[in-house]
Amino acid sequence: KAGVTQTPRYLIKTRGQQVTLSCSPISGHRSVSWYQQTPGQGLQFLFEYFSETQRNKGNFPGRFSGRQFSNSRSEMNVSTLELGDSALYLCASSGGTGAYNEQFFGPGTRLTVL
Amino acid sequence: GENVEQHPSTLSVQEGDSAVIKCTYSDSASNYFPWYKQELGKRPQLIIDIRSNVGEKKDQRIAVTLNKTAKHFSLHITETQPEDSAVYFCAAALSGNTPLVFGKGTRLSVIA
Numbered sequence: 531k532a533g534v535t536q537t538p539r540y541l542i543k544t545r546g547q548q549v550t551l552s553c554s555p556i557s558g559h560r561s562v563s564w565y566q567q568t569p570g571q572g573l574q575f576l577f578e579y580f581s582e583t584q585r586n587k588g589n590f591p592g593r594f595s596g597r598q599f600s601n602s603r604s605e606m607n608v609s610t611l612e613l614g615d616s617a618l619y620l621c622a623s624s625g626g627t628g629a630y631n632e633q634f635f636g637p638g639t640r641l642t643v644l
Numbered sequence: 645g646e647n648v649e650q651h652p653s654t655l656s657v658q659e660g661d662s663a664v665i666k667c668t669y670s671d672s673a674s675n676y677f678p679w680y681k682q683e684l685g686k687r688p689q690l691i692i693d694i695r696s697n698v699g700e701k702k703d704q705r706i707a708v709t710l711n712k713t714a715k716h717f718s719l720h721i722t723e724t725q726p727e728d729s730a731v732y733f734c735a736a737a738l739s740g741n742t743p744l745v746f747g748k749g750t751r752l753s754v755i756a
Binding site: 534563565570571572573574575578585586588589620627628629630631632633635636637638 | 645650653676678680687688689690693733735737738739740741742743744745746747748749
């Protein structure tokens with residue numbers, strides 16, 4: 531099976547702009563989770579979608595939002611970008627919802643906010 | 645909510661030596677503890693996991709131990725090899741319906 535893919539791989543934006551990142555899960559996987567990875571902070575959970583419904587949400591401001599489509603592809607949006615939003619954004623898909631299922635990560639989108 | 649502390653943040657070992665990474669969690673109700681390995685420039689991958697009803701699990705050169713009383717779990721890598729060099733993340737989950745909470749990672753360097 532093809533792995534998790536993310537587009538774009540790199541993005542450079544300026545403060546105040548908004549950005550949309552895309553994630554295509556492994557075929558058959560209905561759960562998609564998003565994480566923010568920054569040096570020294572590890573992987574911080576943003577949200578999880580399963581069958582187009584948000585199942586869990588992390589402790590991030592409302593500027594971070596997401597959605598999932600009927601084909602399980604997911605997008606996350608960050609509005610009014612801040613310098614601190616610069617990070618690697620990883621999505622992960624799994625065959626079921628929740629933590630017990632192995633997370634298969636994508637290559638990430640590296641966002642730089644200037 | 646759950647909080648996971650991971651130590652050390654960096655670890656250097658000689659090839660062939662053992663490496664131990666320790667994580668502590670705050671919520672005694674957590675019952676699932678996976679470990680992910682992220683090689684430089686690569687995506688994280690699950691290497692081993694343990695449920696709270698098991699005290700130890702082994703897979704070739706890696707093992708994970710869990711001490712529920714002390715609320716900590718550890719990753720043990722024996723006979724380290726250069727390809728073990730990576731960042732290792734521990735995580736914990738309260739249930740199958742809650743998300744994973746990750747530690748901040750340990751950068752392991754195996755020196756040949």
